[in-house]
Amino acid sequence: MSRARDETLVPDGTLDEQIDAWRAYARRARAVDAPDVDELEDHLRDQVADLVRSGLSEREAFLVAVGRLGALDDVSREFAREHSERLWKQLVLWDEPGTGPAGESVRRRSLVRALALAGGAALALKLPTLFGISFGGGSDGTVDESDVMFYLINVSALVLPFLGAYLALDRAMPWRRVLGMLVAPAAVLVAAANLYPYEPTGATAILTAIHLPVALWTLVGVAYVGGDWRSASRRMDFVRFTGEWVVYYALVALGGGVLTGVVVAGFTALGVDVTGFVSSWLVPCGAAGAVVVAAWLVEAKQAVVENVAPVLARVFTPLVTAVVLALLVATLVRWDGADVDRGLLILVDVLLALVLGLLLYVVSAREPAARPGAFDRLQLGLVVAALATDVVMLAAMLTRTAEYGLSPNKVAALGLDAVLLGNLVRAAMLQRDFLRGRVRAAALERWQTTYLPVFGAWAAVVVVTFGPAFGFV
Structure with missing residues (x-):
């Protein structure tokens, strides 16, 4: 050393x-x-x-x-x-050295609670079928567009409350906080998403289906920190939890996929058709229950993959930097004002969100007193490239809006670009100051975690206001 x-x-x-x-x-x-x-x-x-x-x-x-x-x-x-x-x-192994019977009892209760809530999430996903809302279409093979849109909008509303309940119970969150900070805002969001008379395949319905999970995941974060959202360290813990949850959920999904394949192959060999059961029950219920199980794995087995997400972020940072630069150059070369493809605009927004995710997870693994190095300069290059790309896309969106008028999709994209712009501008300034020795790495972490609620707030604005503002089309 x-x-x-x-x-x-x-x-x-x-x-x-x-x-x-x-x-x-x-x-x-x-x-x-x-x-x-x-x-x-x-x-x-x-x-x-x-x-x-x-x-x-x-x-x-x-x-x-x-x-x-x-x-x-x-x-x-x-x-x-x-x-x-x-x-x-x-x-x-269930036990860890030195924890004793008391620690084992706590972990066992946590597992039982997680499995019970995972079962609740699985059943909740099928609950709408009691009211005639089909998950996989009718028996004649037809698919009702309104049923499909109901599930697209509500899949997060049916499952994430069980994850929030698990985290709130695990942290012994006071009931007043649960009701005021979790139940009340979730009820408003879910009510708005379901009581508004959307057109089944309208733009505002699709935007609600995209943004409701983001808003509800923010509430999951409130449950994770036990309501102590003002703590920057607790917010960063939630960022780490999110990355680890994604890793564990992917592992559970891979295992579930292999198990499903074995079940289908085995029963098919016996002449029994189980594809209907698999598609209507096994896969959706398993996916819903895994949301809570993955959270339990994160809480119980942090020592195994605690830093996987930051490691992946460091691996992909150079690759994403190259992609962002390539897209920026190609867009500038082929710039044609309002005729910029809408699919490209959506792709760039997704890519910029990925950039922020990379920044978050690299920051989450940084030593507080670490000095800047070559990788930090690469990060600054990534932020500057993302910032320039966001400015170009924002200009393209404004040009399209001036040419063709407002629409729900354009306003949603403009709002997201503006939210991303605010984050990237400050992130670039802090990264520059960090490289010059003017601020410590903790300033980068505080900024990113402080900005997290802005994304959740914007998602909530889309869910609550876009339907009435654009006539539910």
Whole structure:
């Protein structure tokens, strides 16, 4: 471990504060568990004591001792080689060393609660069939457009409340907060989405189907932080949770897909047609229940894939930067004002949202005292490229609006572009100042997490106001 790298691990402070910071960093090496860190700390303190007796200051002794100890990445790899079974034990075993019967009881209750709420989510998804709303179409093979749109709009409203309930119960969130911060706003959003007389395939109905999950996921975030949304660290925890939830949900979905294939193949070989059951019950109910199960896995098994999302973000940042630059250059070369393809505008908005996701997850894995490096310069290039692309797309949308008039889709796209623009401008300024040493990495984190509610608020505005504003077409 280089001296420069050592200095990024700890702030100025007493020896105990420096060692506490080192321990926090060391615990991120998941092959190194708590007893290992204790053993390394004892060795570290002995080294510091010897160096202090030789005439060094405590800080100088600490830095030298850490350097002698070796790079933590190397230490982690060595432990991983010697204890490769730990990953599997963390993944499959119920108990963890030193937790005792009380800890096991808490985890067991959490699992039972998660499974019960997962079952509730699965049943809730099928509940509308009792009222004649078919999930997979009628028995004659026909598909009612209004039924399809109902499920497109309400799939998140049927499932995410169970995820929110699991998180709120897990954090013992007071009922007053639950009612005021979760139930009331969710009820307004769901009521607006269902009581408005949308045309079944109208633009405002489709926009509601797209934006309602975003608004409700913001409320899931409120449940995750136990209502303490003002805490920047808790908001960043929710960002990490979201990334880890996506990873676990994808793993569960892959496993479920393999299981479904085995079921279909097995019964088909026996001459039994189960495709109707699979498409109408097994797949949708399994997908709904997995929403809660994945959250339980995140909470119970964080040590296994805690940093997967940030690692993926670092891998894809150079690739996304290249794609954004290519799209920007191609758009400028082929610029034709109002004739910019609408599909391209939508694609760019999705890409810009991906850029923000990459920024969030890279920031989530950064050491607070880390100094800027080459990757941070690449991030600044990504933000500037995304900002330039957003400005070009915003100009294209304004040109289309002036040429063809307002529409729900145009206003929604303009609003999203404006929201993204506000985020990217400030992010670019902070990234620049960070590279110049004017701000710390924590400022980047605070900005991104502080801006999160803006996306949820804009989604709520679309759900509540766009229908009446555009005549529900």
